[in-house]
Amino acid sequence: MTKLESIDYTLEYPYxxxxxxxxxxxxxxxxxxxxxxxxxGNKIYCPPLEFDPExxxxxxxxxxxxxxxxxVSGWTWVTKPTTKHPFDHPFAFALIVLDxxxxxxxxxxxxxxxxxxxxxxxVSAQFRDERVGAVTDVYFVPEADAVxxxxxxxxxxxxxxxxxxxxxxxxxxxxxxxxFAEGLRNGKIIGQKSPTSGLVYVPGRGYDNMERxxxxxxxxxxxxxxxxxxxxxxxxxxxxxxxxxxxxxxxCSILLDGADQPLGGIxxxxxxxxxxxTGMRLKCVxxxxxxxxxxxxxxxxxxxxxxxxxxxxxTGEPDVDFESIKEHTW
Amino acid sequence: xxxxxxxxVGVGQTxxxxxxxxxxxxxxxxxxxxxxxxxxxxxxxxxxxVVIGKAPDFFEGxxxxxxYLAEALGCAGKPILRVHTAGSVGGSTALxxxxxxxxxIHERVLTLGFEKQSESNATWALSLPQPFSVSINAGAGGxxxxxxxxxxxxxxxPELIGCxxxxxxxxxxxxxxxAHLHQHDLTFDQVVEAPxxxxxxxxxxxxxxxxxxxxxxxGSESVGDASSKPVAWVQGTSMRSEANTxxxxxxxxxxxxxxxxxxxxxxxxxxxxxxxxxxxxxxxxFSWYEPMxxxxxxxxxxxxxxxxxxxxxxxxxxxxxxVNCSGGVLSTNPIGASGMIRFAEAALQVRQMAGEHQVDGxxxxxxxxxxxxxxxxAMWILGDTKP
Numbered sequence: 001m002t003k004l005e006s007i008d009y010t011l012e013y014p015y016x017x018x019x020x021x022x023x024x025x026x027x028x029x030x031x032x033x034x035x036x037x038x039x040x041g042n043k044i045y046c047p048p049l050e051f052d053p054e055x056x057x058x059x060x061x062x063x064x065x066x067x068x069x070x071x072v073s074g075w076t077w078v079t080k081p082t083t084k085h086p087f088d089h090p091f092a093f094a095l096i097v098l099d100x101x102x103x104x105x106x107x108x109x110x111x112x113x114x115x116x117x118x119x120x121x122x123v124s125a126q127f128r129d130e131r132v133g134a135v136t137d138v139y140f141v142p143e144a145d146a147v148x149x150x151x152x153x154x155x156x157x158x159x160x161x162x163x164x165x166x167x168x169x170x171x172x173x174x175x176x177x178x179x180f181a182e183g184l185r186n187g188k189i190i191g192q193k194s195p196t197s198g199l200v201y202v203p204g205r206g207y208d209n210m211e212r213x214x215x216x217x218x219x220x221x222x223x224x225x226x227x228x229x230x231x232x233x234x235x236x237x238x239x240x241x242x243x244x245x246x247x248x249x250x251x252c253s254i255l256l257d258g259a260d261q262p263l264g265g266i267x268x269x270x271x272x273x274x275x276x277x278t279g280m281r282l283k284c285v286x287x288x289x290x291x292x293x294x295x296x297x298x299x300x301x302x303x304x305x306x307x308x309x310x311x312x313x314x315t316g317e318p319d320v321d322f323e324s325i326k327e328h329t330w
Numbered sequence: 331x332x333x334x335x336x337x338x339v340g341v342g343q344t345x346x347x348x349x350x351x352x353x354x355x356x357x358x359x360x361x362x363x364x365x366x367x368x369x370x371x372x373x374x375x376x377x378x379x380v381v382i383g384k385a386p387d388f389f390e391g392x393x394x395x396x397x398y399l400a401e402a403l404g405c406a407g408k409p410i411l412r413v414h415t416a417g418s419v420g421g422s423t424a425l426x427x428x429x430x431x432x433x434x435i436h437e438r439v440l441t442l443g444f445e446k447q448s449e450s451n452a453t454w455a456l457s458l459p460q461p462f463s464v465s466i467n468a469g470a471g472g473x474x475x476x477x478x479x480x481x482x483x484x485x486x487x488p489e490l491i492g493c494x495x496x497x498x499x500x501x502x503x504x505x506x507x508x509a510h511l512h513q514h515d516l517t518f519d520q521v522v523e524a525p526x527x528x529x530x531x532x533x534x535x536x537x538x539x540x541x542x543x544x545x546x547x548x549g550s551e552s553v554g555d556a557s558s559k560p561v562a563w564v565q566g567t568s569m570r571s572e573a574n575t576x577x578x579x580x581x582x583x584x585x586x587x588x589x590x591x592x593x594x595x596x597x598x599x600x601x602x603x604x605x606x607x608x609x610x611x612x613x614x615x616f617s618w619y620e621p622m623x624x625x626x627x628x629x630x631x632x633x634x635x636x637x638x639x640x641x642x643x644x645x646x647x648x649x650x651x652x653v654n655c656s657g658g659v660l661s662t663n664p665i666g667a668s669g670m671i672r673f674a675e676a677a678l679q680v681r682q683m684a685g686e687h688q689v690d691g692x693x694x695x696x697x698x699x700x701x702x703x704x705x706x707x708a709m710w711i712l713g714d715t716k717p
Contacts, residue, residue: 011388013388013391013450013451013454013455015390015391015449015450016448016449016450017354017355017449018349018350018351018352018353018354018446018448018449019354020352020353020354020356020357021357022354023354049401050354050356050357050360050402051356051360051401051402053401053406054401054406055374055375055404055406056360056374056401056402056403056404056405056406057374058360058364159351160351163391165391199577201577209573209576210573210576210577231476231477231479231480232476233471233472233475233476233479233528233529234526234528234529235471235472235528236525236526236527236528238451238453240451240453240454241451241454242454243454251472253476260577261575261576261577264575273529278479302575322483326480326483326484327577327578327579327580328577329476329477329480329579329581329582
């Protein structure tokens with residue numbers, strides 16, 4: 001049984017960063033146990049910059065070591081860290097002016113308790129045992145808690161870094177999508193008929209985007225599970241992080257009988273491009289009710305969800321004439 | 331409604347390539363911006379405002395990068411605006427910048443589009459689910475291929491027209507030192523024999539994935555008049571958009587495209603489009619979009635755009651309407667910059683500063699960009715005289 005209240009998913013990718021002439025040495029320094037600032041005009045900026053932030057004038061890299069001690073110029077307490085935060089227990093995000101620098105760096109302080117935090121307090125850098133050339137190689141503690149560390153320098157300078165950046169998203173399933181899902185559970189495809197134009201949208205959107213009117217439950221109509229291929233392509237999958245497709249497959253749009261807008265994004269894996277064509281008549285072959293899975297149904301879909309059907313099979317009827325379907329390219 | 335005149339007084343581009351691993355994102359945009367300032371004979375302090383555009387933030391995984399790039403672009407104490415209209419963003423960014431000059435709000439505006447696509451994967455970034463929006467789920471090629479097939483059926487165009495466009499643009503790119511693809515030994519047969527990626531689109535008929543940035547300095551009438559170099563005067567600007575799916579939508583020749591074109595040509599006082607425009611920089615990420623847009627823009631009758639391709643009318647050598655002399659999107663595609671490159675190359679042609687890919691005697695050019703599911707459009711017409 002699939003829940004029909006919300007859709008939860010994570011967007012995440014291992015992004016690369018090319019660091020350039022200043023951030024590269026800065027990150028290399030962190031890996032090697034040093035914090036570097038940049039002398040630009042008569043100021044030392046930490047973190048360092050490639051340019052003067054006040055005038056945008058170019059600044060030749062002139063890096064100097066700062067810290068490891070510093071003074072807190074502002075802070076906030078994080079009571080519930082997320083998986084992306086630098087600690088798994090409460091900590092402070094703070095602005096820290098490192099000794100020898102003129103500007104503050106935003107970073108994390110492992111202060112144990114909020115009571116230990118105050119503006120103007122002294123802190124000191126501590127380096128993590130595993131360092132990769134990232135700003136998270138370092139963190140700060142109240143000066144009294146700092147311990148001496150022996151840091152061995154690494155080999156190659158840091159030039160490219162990789163960061164898994166992501167966001168967890170939870171969105172409520174819209175009411176019309178809940179009804180659409182309930183229809184699929186019963187082997188029915190529910191669309192919505194515009195109260196203004198009379199056109200039938202499948203799936204419904206909860207509104208008619210042409211007439212700009214709301215479509216509520218009273219607009220729901222059942223359409224056939226038989227239709228006509230109005231568009232298709234054969235996709236040769238490009239490989240990237242998270243790609244699950246490896247073999248070419250057909251993706252098509254099907255105009256169901258009784259609908260005015262085709263279902264999109266229907267994947268066909270048991271027919272060849274040679275036998276596939278626009279105008280072809282196809283019928284949905286449903287999975288048995290107890291096997292229907294709509295866990296990947298979301299608010300966006302322009303099609304069905306793959307878990308509810310086994311395949312689309314030709315009905316054997318004659319093809320539909322191109323002229324009568326040519327308005328439906330997708 | 332009267333508008334103040336606006337001129338393109340500076341253009342700057344980075345070399346486009348698969349990976350610019352030697353620079354940070356800030357370094358990349360500064361390279362293009364600095365070259366535009368240099369061309370305009372200005373410094374950072376001369377600029378009143380910056381208008382920046384790029385494609386979705388998922389491409390680099392930096393949310394709202396305009397905030398972090400503000401200081402890199404000299405915006406301390408100045409306004410910066412971010413524009414986003416999918417692939418057309420480079421064009422619409424330039425038009426927002428233009429409107430700041432035309433409205434008399436600023437004298438000198440720096441506008442810039444960029445993408446650092448090497449930081450992720452474009453097909454991933456265009457396939458991912460996003461809250462409350464329809465995912466096209468197979469990259470841009472999977473989306474556009476059925477539309478292209480529809481055009482091929484309706485126009486009865488010969489099968490290799492798309493290959494002709496791809497081969498032409500790659501030849502043009504050899505004359506543009508900034509272009510990403512420089513395929514010196516490419517033959518037409520190799521274009522034809524390339525594997526189908528999203529049938530009927532061959533791999534050779536698709537755009538590359540590029541890192542790069544393109545910038546322009548736009549100035550008021552007095553700034554344009556004071557320039558020591560030729561400037562390009564804005565003679566018309568237009569943007570349109572429409573939903574990407576609705577019953578009865580003409581996806582091959584969207585109404586938003588036709589109406590955007592009618593508007594921009596009308597503003598420029600142009601009645602015979604093919605004769606009065608000397609060169610076009612058109613957004614063609616998949617080869618068949620050249621004949622499709624030639625029709626939609628009114629350079630050819632409906633169903634006949636492919637004949638211009640077949641006759642060589644869009645080739646820089648001997649064509650009466652050269653299209654994408656820079657090599658186009660098919661040779662260079664840092665998505666957020668691609669529309670800006672079209673607009674900037676249109677300016678270089680009018681300024682007679684396009685180097686080896688300059689067309690002789692250009693007086694008027696069209697810069698064109700589209701984005702999303704062929705649903706956002708941005709166009710401008712430039713001339714060597716004030717409107």
